Amino acid sequence: xxxxxxxxxxxxxxxxxxxxxxxxxxxxxxxxxxxxxxxxxxxxxxxxxxxxxxxxxxxxxxxxxxxxxxxxxxxxxxxxxxxxxxxxxxxxxxxxxxxxxxxxxxxxxxxxxxxxxxxxxxxxxxxxxxxxxxxxxxxxxxxxxxxxxxxxxxxxxxxxxxxxxxxxxxxxxxxxxxxxxxxxxxxxxxxxxxxxxxxxxxxxxxxxxxxxxxxxxxxxxxxxxxxxxxxxxxxxxxxxxxxxxxxxxxxxxxxxxxxxxxxxxxxxxxxxxxxxxxxxxxxxxxxxxxxxxxxxxxxxxxxxxxxxxxxxxxxxxxxxxxxxxxxxxxxxxxxxxxxxxxxxxxxxxxxxxxxxxxxxxxxxxxxxxxxxxxxxxxxxxxxxxxxxxxxxxxxxxxxxxxxxxxxxxxxxxxxxxxxxxxxxxxxxxxxxxxxx
Amino acid sequence: xxxxxxxxxxxxxxxxxxxxxxxxxxxxxxxxxxxxxxxxxxxxxxxxxxxxxxxxxxxxxxxxxxxxxxxxxxxxxxxxxxxxxxxxxxxxxxxxxxxxxxxxxxxxxxxxxxxxxxxxxxxxxxxxxxxxxxxxxxxxxxxxxxxxxxxxxxxxxxxxxxxxxxxxxxxxxxxxxxxxxxxxxxxxxxxxxxxxxxxxxxxxxxxxxxxxxxxxxxxxxxxxxxxxxxxxxxxxxxxxxxxxxxxxxxxxxxxxxxxxxxxxxxxxxxxxxxxxxxxxxxxxxxxxxxxxxxxxxxxxxxxxxxxxxxxxxxxxxxxxxxxxxxxxxxxxxxxxxxxxxxxxxxxxxxxxxxxxxxxxxxxxxxxxxxxxxxxxxxxxxxxxxxxxxxxxxxxxxxxxxxxxxxxxxxxxxxxxxxxxxxxxxxxxxxxxxxxxxxxxxxxxxxxxxxxxxxxxxx
Numbered sequence: 001x002x003x004x005x006x007x008x009x010x011x012x013x014x015x016x017x018x019x020x021x022x023x024x025x026x027x028x029x030x031x032x033x034x035x036x037x038x039x040x041x042x043x044x045x046x047x048x049x050x051x052x053x054x055x056x057x058x059x060x061x062x063x064x065x066x067x068x069x070x071x072x073x074x075x076x077x078x079x080x081x082x083x084x085x086x087x088x089x090x091x092x093x094x095x096x097x098x099x100x101x102x103x104x105x106x107x108x109x110x111x112x113x114x115x116x117x118x119x120x121x122x123x124x125x126x127x128x129x130x131x132x133x134x135x136x137x138x139x140x141x142x143x144x145x146x147x148x149x150x151x152x153x154x155x156x157x158x159x160x161x162x163x164x165x166x167x168x169x170x171x172x173x174x175x176x177x178x179x180x181x182x183x184x185x186x187x188x189x190x191x192x193x194x195x196x197x198x199x200x201x202x203x204x205x206x207x208x209x210x211x212x213x214x215x216x217x218x219x220x221x222x223x224x225x226x227x228x229x230x231x232x233x234x235x236x237x238x239x240x241x242x243x244x245x246x247x248x249x250x251x252x253x254x255x256x257x258x259x260x261x262x263x264x265x266x267x268x269x270x271x272x273x274x275x276x277x278x279x280x281x282x283x284x285x286x287x288x289x290x291x292x293x294x295x296x297x298x299x300x301x302x303x304x305x306x307x308x309x310x311x312x313x314x315x316x317x318x319x320x321x322x323x324x325x326x327x328x329x330x331x332x333x334x335x336x337x338x339x340x341x342x343x344x345x346x347x348x349x350x351x352x353x354x355x356x357x358x359x360x361x362x363x364x365x366x367x368x369x370x371x372x373x374x375x376x377x378x379x380x381x382x383x384x385x386x387x388x389x390x391x392x393x394x395x396x397x398x399x400x401x402x403x404x405x406x407x408x409x410x411x412x413x414x415x416x417x418x419x420x421x422x423x424x425x426x427x428x429x430x431x432x433x434x435x436x
Numbered sequence: 437x438x439x440x441x442x443x444x445x446x447x448x449x450x451x452x453x454x455x456x457x458x459x460x461x462x463x464x465x466x467x468x469x470x471x472x473x474x475x476x477x478x479x480x481x482x483x484x485x486x487x488x489x490x491x492x493x494x495x496x497x498x499x500x501x502x503x504x505x506x507x508x509x510x511x512x513x514x515x516x517x518x519x520x521x522x523x524x525x526x527x528x529x530x531x532x533x534x535x536x537x538x539x540x541x542x543x544x545x546x547x548x549x550x551x552x553x554x555x556x557x558x559x560x561x562x563x564x565x566x567x568x569x570x571x572x573x574x575x576x577x578x579x580x581x582x583x584x585x586x587x588x589x590x591x592x593x594x595x596x597x598x599x600x601x602x603x604x605x606x607x608x609x610x611x612x613x614x615x616x617x618x619x620x621x622x623x624x625x626x627x628x629x630x631x632x633x634x635x636x637x638x639x640x641x642x643x644x645x646x647x648x649x650x651x652x653x654x655x656x657x658x659x660x661x662x663x664x665x666x667x668x669x670x671x672x673x674x675x676x677x678x679x680x681x682x683x684x685x686x687x688x689x690x691x692x693x694x695x696x697x698x699x700x701x702x703x704x705x706x707x708x709x710x711x712x713x714x715x716x717x718x719x720x721x722x723x724x725x726x727x728x729x730x731x732x733x734x735x736x737x738x739x740x741x742x743x744x745x746x747x748x749x750x751x752x753x754x755x756x757x758x759x760x761x762x763x764x765x766x767x768x769x770x771x772x773x774x775x776x777x778x779x780x781x782x783x784x785x786x787x788x789x790x791x792x793x794x795x796x797x798x799x800x801x802x803x804x805x806x807x808x809x810x811x812x813x814x815x816x817x818x819x820x821x822x823x824x825x826x827x828x829x830x831x832x833x834x835x836x837x838x839x840x841x842x843x844x845x846x847x848x849x850x851x852x853x854x855x856x857x858x859x860x861x862x863x864x865x866x867x868x869x870x871x872x873x874x875x876x877x878x879x880x881x882x883x884x885x886x887x888x889x890x891x892x893x894x
Contacts, residue, residue, distance in 0.1 A: 011554070015483050042458060042810040083742065086732040091800040093807010095732070112807035142745025149701040150748055150768060156593060257698040259589045290535070291514075292526030301522070304579055307586050329586035360531045367533030367552055370482055375814040432698075 012366045013400040019373040020383075020397065024216035026223075030232040031204025034223050035383055035393060036216040039376055045212025046376040047109045047119050049127075050384040053200035054103045055180070056173040056239050056318065064180015065188050067100040068144050069196055073107065074098075075136040078129035082136055085122055092118045100178055103317040104388055110377060113213035117222055123208075124226040127201060132193050141185060148179050156256040156429055157325075164264045164427040167252050168321060171242040202233030207387060209380040241318050243268075250425040255432035260307075260330040262429040263337060266323045269418050272315030272389035278399075279406050279414040280322065284313045285361035286353050286411070287344075288324075292360075295324075295344055305329065305337045315389045322418060334428050348415040352408035366400045458810045460819060460836050464655045469667040472642035475823050476658045477650040479816065483553040485651030486816035487563050490824050492676030493545040493639035495619075496612035496759075502631060504619015506639075507540040508584065509632045513547060514538050515576035518569040522576060525562065534559055538566065540617055543679075543758040544828060545639075550817060553652045557661050560649075564665035567645075570636060577629045588621045592890050595696060596768075599703035599869045601893050602694050606865040607707055607762050609686035612679055621894040641672010646827055650820040679759035682709055689863030691885045694893065695872035702774040702870030706781055707764030708860040710754040713829040715761075719842045720850040721754055721858055726801035727793040727851075728752050728784065728859075729765060733800070735784050740767060746777050754858070758829065763858055771871050775878035778866065789859040792852025806840045 024036045054066050074096075076082035089096055094111030109119045152158040162177045169175035179185075208227070210219060246268060270276045287295045288311040295309045305328065312323040328337055353361070372378045383393040461477040468474065498505045514536055515522040529536045534551035547567055551559045591597050601616050608614030647666065649658050685708050711717055722730075729736035729752030740750045750767035765785065769777040793801065813819050813836070826835045863883070868875055872887050879885050 011483060012552070015481075018481060042813065044808075044810045083733070083738075087800075090731055090733050090804045093803045095804070095808060110808060110811055112810075115807065139742070139745040143741055143748050146701070146746070146769060147748035149770060154595060154699055154701045256593075257696070258593045260586065260593075290526060290530040292523060292530045297523065297526075300583070301579065304583060307583060307590060327590060329583075330589050356531070360527075363533035364530060367484075370484060370552070371550065371815075374482055374484070374816070 012370055013398065015370055016373065016400055017397055019370075019379065022216070023383075023393075024220060026220055028203065028224060028228055030228065030230055031202070032227050032230070033207035033387070034220065035207070035209045035387075036214065036219050037211040037379060037383075038214055038216055039211055039379075040213055043113045043213050044376065045111055045113045045116050045210060045214055046380045047111065047116070047123065048209040048377075048380040048384050049107045049123055050207045050209070050388055051105045051201060052205050052388060053105055053236065054101050055176060055178045056102050057200065057236070058173055058176070058180075060176075061184060062188050062192050063176040063184040064144070064178075065192060065196055066105055067179050068141065068185060068188055069193055070098050070100045070105050070107075071140045071144060072132055072137065072193060073126055073130065075140060076131050076133065077126040078131060079125045080122055081131070082133065085126070088118060088122060094119065102174055102178055106381075106384065108377065108380070116210070116212075116214060116219065120222055120226040124230065127203065127206065127227070128230045130197055130201070132190050132197070134190055137190055137193065141188070144179070144185055145182065148182060148185065152177065152179065153182075156258050157262065159254055159256060160262055160264050160427050160429045163252050163254050164266050164323065164425060167250050167425040167427055168266045168268070169243060171244060172318060173239065174316075174318070174320070198233065200236055203227060203230045204232040205236050207384060209384050211376040211380040239318065243319070246423045248422055252425075252427045253430060254427065255430050258429060258431050261328045261332070261334050261431065263326040263328065263334055264323055264427045265326075265338070265341065266321050266425045266427075267418050267420065268423055269313065269320050269322045271317060271319050273391060274319075276414045276417065277315060278402055279410045280313050280418070281365055282358070282361045282403065282406050282411050283348065283415055284311045285364050286357055287311050287348070289361070289364055295341070298344055299326070299337070299340055303340065305332045305340055315385075317389065334430075338426065342421070345415070345419045348412065349419055352412045355408070358408050358411070362403050362406070365403050369399060458813070458836065458840070460813065460822065461650070463823060464659075466659055468642065468663050468669070470642040470669040472645050472647055472662075472666050472669060473827075474647045474658070474662050475649070475827065476653070476655055477819055477823060478653065478655060479650060479819060480652045483652050484816055485551055485553045485556050485649065485653050486820045487549045487551070487559060488648045488820045488824060489547045489563055489567055490646045490648070490828060491545045491640055492543065492644050492828075493635070494540045494543045495615065495617040496542050496679045496757075497639060497677045498612070498615070498619070499635070501623055502627070503615040503623045504584075504617070505627065505631055505635050506545055507617050507619065508580065508624065508627055509635045510538040510540045510545050510547070511584075512572055512576060512580055512632050513566040513570045515580060516571045516573040517565045518571055519565060525566065528558065528562060532559065536562070536566075542613055542617065548817070556653050556657065560661045561665050564669070567640065568669055572629045572632050572636075574629055577627070577632060581624060581627050584618070584624055585621060588618065588624065588894055591618075592894055595699060595701070595703045595869045598694055598696070598890060598893055599705050599766075599867050602692055602867045602869065602888070603705040603707055603764060603865070606687040606690075606692050606867055607685045608682060611682060613682070613757060613760065639673060642666065642669045644673050644676055646824060648820040648824045650823065651816040681712070682760035682762070684862050685709060685865045687865035689865075689883050691866040691868065691879060691882055693872050693875060693879070693885055693887045694867065694869040694890060695887055696869055696890055697871050697873065699771065699870045701768050701770050702868050702875055703768045704774065704778060704781070705764055705766055705867040706778065706785070706860075706864045707762055708862055708864045710761035710763035710858055711756060712761045713756045713758055714831060715756070717854050717857070718756070720846045720854040722805060723798055723801040723843060723846050724788070724793055724851045724855050725752055725754060726804060727797040728788050731801070731804055735788065736765065736767075736781065739780050739784055740777060744780075746773050746780070750781070763860070771874045774868060774870060774875050778868075778882070782864075785859050785864075788855050792848065792855040795848050798846070798848055798851050802843055802846070805843055809840055
């Protein structure tokens with residue numbers, strides 16, 4: 001092989017630094033964090049607004065409010081009333097969307113660079129003074145119920161994921177799905193939404209990232225003008241993590257009209273800020289990223305038991321989860337697939353990755369890190385995610401060399417620490433008798 | 437509604453002001469000794485490169501009774517060559533931090549690699565190897581077929597996939613575009629090593645191929661390596677296979693109801709004939725569709741999602757292929773409101789068909805499409821893809837430079853004309869995937885309805 005794993009890291013880290021060079025950062029007096037990065041390659045820009053609130057900030061009875069609220073953010077504020085947000089943005093050559101996770105709510109716009117000011121006007125209007133109308137809440141509630149029907153109730157994998165979460169977490173809010181339970185979605189009131197807005201949508205709970213064809217100085221002045229007058233709020237109440245230690249394997253079965261079984265196997269994992277987080281990134285790549293990864297090779301190609309295998313290991317604010325998802329073949333038996341998975345996982349606990357496997361996983365991690373910075377949107381999103389989950393956007397700068405420093409022993413030790421049979425939860429999806 | 441100064445200012449400058457600074461990088465073009473065309477676009481700043489080889493060997497070229505063979509052959513390319521086993525190929529690619537994908541679409545088959553620039557040379561070698569010398573090992577043919585059949589069975593659990601697949605049949609019937617790229621189970625079961633090898637031998641060749649490379653690299657290197665790995669690639673077909681255009685949709689005026697009794701939500705598709713690639717109506721049709729169902733403020737989203745909360749998503753769009761195209765509306769709603777949602781879609785289609793978009797709607801659509809156009813060229817993959825598209829569909833070398841200008845030239849009259857022409861001039865074909873017992877009661881007066889079992893779509 002002619003690949004030069006030695007020269008790679010330094011070069012990649014340099015490329016990451018180059019891609020983020022010249023970033024201007026500021027915190028307004030009201031606590032809003034602002035990060036601006038110029039990229040003159042094309043006359044466009046991306047704006048990302050991160051709010052530090054997600055389903056982990058909810059409570060039973062109003063689960064799903066973070067996500068329903070995200071929808072309500074598009075339904076009118078003080079100056080730009082109902083339907084105006086998208087109309088104004090689209091008529092200026094822009095588009096917007098948003099997503100909600102367990103930990104955060106993220107709004108983003110892609111826009112012709114000259115319309116950046118319009119985005120600040122729209123975004124600051126709804127941050128300052130969202131207007132929640134009864135009729136738009138009722139209509140939006142129906143939209144969200146359709147979204148839940150689409151992603152969970154009529155999507156067996158979504159149902160399985162929901163089942164696993166409820167199995168893994170007994171006390172922590174990660175117990176419920178981001179979209180919320182159907183009954184709760186139906187019950188959330190306008191007062192709940194208003195209280196939620198005042199608690200979590202203050203500028204001191206938010207950060208704005210702008211990347212694209214812009215002059216940082218002028219853009220910062222605009223941001224100050226539009227957002228500077230929004231009053232800060234009291235700090236959001238902390239989330240209490242009372243999750244007890246798991247003392248034995250947990251299992252659940254759900255049935256759906258499906259042709260083949262599926263399995264989700266979950267293990268408790270550390271938070272994004274934990275030292276082990278990066279070692280688990282390496283483990284994830286060694287196990288499931290690429291056709292040549294361990295689990296893909298053994299379970300998909302060598303002994304074909306499954307159609308697909310993935311390891312979901314997403315950085316989270318609080319101690320999170322490692323979830324293996326296995327899509328079985330119609331004639332595969334879940335117990336033998338489980339055993340095959342555990343045999344492979346045992347190997348990562350008892351033995352180290354080979355030097356070549358380790359290098360391969362790192363090369364792919366670093367390559368994907370760089371590819372993620374190819375677009376304005378990718379850069380803005382990476383900066384915001386790193387800042388929220390790891391405490392600083394700067395953590396992206398040295399990520400390549402931090403990956404490089406991880407040893408095979410660290411990966412093994414992390415496997416052993418988290419992939420503990422007594423602490424796993426297994427949710428199985430089986431074909432139901434009814435239907436086909 | 438208070439307007440801000442900003443808004444007034446950009447109103448005055450007009451959409452034309454948005455047209456600036458979008459051009460593809462300079463393209464170096466050359467040909468290997470064997471006749472393979474190569475396009476290279478140097479672009480930075482990231483040390484990454486995208487390599488794509490395109491061949492007119494998509495699912496439209498699947499032999500009769502062998503639906504899915506193009507994609508099957510594509511997925512076997514990386515499962516073993518004269519020099520390397522599948523594991524070895526994966527190892528070489530993945531060790532470099534690169535990714536390799538081999539797949540078919542309707543018109544074309546492509547092999548694509550994204551890699552750090554420092555690995556350009558070995559990755560181009562791999563690309564040439566999987567394209568030229570796949571060995572189709574028996575064991576890999578068997579296991580790929582088994583895996584594909586399992587995937588096709590699992591696909592039947594996804595109502596959106598079922599709806600799209602049923603719509604393909606409803607629109608195109610036995611036409612080469614009438615089946616899913618991944619194929620049909622009863623045909624896939626018959627696939628042999630010989631089928632794949634024959635498809636490869638007869639459909640692959642330098643004279644119909646196009647190699648596109650975009651990213652941080654030196655033209656000199658690209659040229660030298662391309663010549664070294666592809667220079668002696670000869671033979672194969674002289675021209676792309678001919679594909680007939682679309683006759684009236686097979687199920688025009690009919691509704692196909694796919695029964696999935698456990699569903700609490702219906703997937704809905706409403707479609708008809710559209711326009712092929714390279715058609716001069718494209719710009720007017722894009723703008724008209726943006727106003728109809730191509731954006732968040734479009735009429736369909738307004739009527740179905742915003743006003744009534746009937747769905748989380750509704751959109752309309754033209755699918756444009758080499759020889760023909762289709763138009764379809766796509767949405768979903770709870771079982772009880774299936775008919776109401778279909779009626780609203782039909783009503784909006786009819787209104788747009790009769791009167792076209794307003795001047796204001798057309799203006800907003802122009803700003804929207806023009807403003808967002810540069811987003812299509814942010815990555816090496818996207819630039820390589822755009823260069824391939826321009827060449828393969830013969831869109832003209834000024835396609836990107838003139839694209840926005842041509843959008844802006846569209847008049848209200850033209851938008852109206854294309855609405856009349858393409859918005860279901862023939863009665864549409866309608867597909868619903870859901871609880872047939874519940875849904876069928878709602879469908880009276882909508883024309884003939886036929887009910888289909890899910891298994892018929894495998």
